[in-house]
Amino acid sequence: MKTLLVINSSAAREGSVSRILVEEAVSRLQESHPFAKVVRRDLGANPVPHLAVDTLAGVRGVPTTAAEQRARVLSDQLIAELRDADTIVIGAPMYNFGVTTGLRAWFDHVLRAGETFSYSEAGPKGLLGGKRVIVIESRGGLYSEGPASAIDFQEPYLRHLLGFIGITDVTFVHAEKIGYGPDARAAALAGAKARIAELAGEPLPRAA
Numbered sequence: 053m054k055t056l057l058v059i060n061s062s063a064a065r066e067g068s069v070s071r072i073l074v075e076e077a078v079s080r081l082q083e084s085h086p087f088a089k090v091v092r093r094d095l096g097a098n099p100v101p102h103l104a105v106d107t108l109a110g111v112r113g114v115p116t117t118a119a120e121q122r123a124r125v126l127s128d129q130l131i132a133e134l135r136d137a138d139t140i141v142i143g144a145p146m147y148n149f150g151v152t153t154g155l156r157a158w159f160d161h162v163l164r165a166g167e168t169f170s171y172s173e174a175g176p177k178g179l180l181g182g183k184r185v186i187v188i189e190s191r192g193g194l195y196s197e198g199p200a201s202a203i204d205f206q207e208p209y210l211r212h213l214l215g216f217i218g219i220t221d222v223t224f225v226h227a228e229k230i231g232y233g234p235d236a237r238a239a240a241l242a243g244a245k246a247r248i249a250e251l252a253g254e255p256l257p258r259a260a
Contacts, residue, residue: 053085057137061095061155062145062190069190069227069237070143073244077141077186077225080252091133095154100126102157111161127161134162139184140219142210146191150205159213168217178218185214185222186251188244192231223251 058078062068082088101107103123109115110123134140144151162168170177187210195204207224214222227244230237 053081053088053139055089055091055137055139056081056085057133057140058090058092059095059140059155059158060093060097060143061152061158062143063096063147063152063154064145065096068143068145069230069241070145070188072241073188073190073225073227073248074141074143076245077188077248077252080248081139081141084252088139091137093130093133093158095152095158099154100130100157100161102153103160111164123161127164130158130161131164131167134168135180137183140186142185142187144187144189144206144210146189146195146206149195149203150209163213163217176216178216181218181220183219183221185219186248187222187224188227188248189224190227190230190240192229194228196226196228225251 056078058074060071060074062070064071078090082090101123103111106117106119107123108120109117110120111127113120115121115124142155144155147153165171168178168180170179187207189207191206193200195201195206210224211222214220225244225247227240230240
């Protein structure tokens with residue numbers, strides 16, 4: 053691992069389960085790769101602006117105005133961070149059965165035709181293969197199995213977006229039932245930390 057990109061998307065600060073587990077993952081990975089460069093992007097503390105009428109062409113067209121140019125510069129920066137990383141850790145708490153709006157805005161800026169994916173007669177092709185992603189999902193209930201799995205719009209969405217840009221080596225770490233009380237929260241943290249320790253020892257993928 054040469055470069056680790058760390059993305060937090062929680063809007064919470066103190067006590068955020070996803071933030072705690074993201075730091076656990078970073079610490080574990082740094083133990084195995086002490087000389088790796090770590091790049092951090094906190095979408096909760098410093099949100100990426102949502103695309104709007106005056107900025108959309110900066111990402112999905114030809115920028116001409118100052119606002120569109122600023123959107124293009126930000127998109128270029130976020131894509132460069134993603135492209136340079138061989139390992140990405142994403143903290144993704146579940147908000148209203150899906151991802152945070154901050155994480156969605158980040159994807160809106162990095163999913164860009166000609167940069168992270170391309171179109172042809174054969175269909176879309178992802179351009180960012182050969183990367184490893186660990187997604188930390190914190191959830192108040194149980195969604196990885198059972199009846200509530202039908203309303204999990206978070207994990208399938210993230211898997212699809214990452215796959216769309218060519219990233220298929222994706223592992224999801226669940227910290228679930230954290231809304232069931234202190235004991236359930238502690239058990240979720242312990243289980244997720246054990247899984248992270250396992251993942252930190254697994255080999256990285258070969259470059260595509």
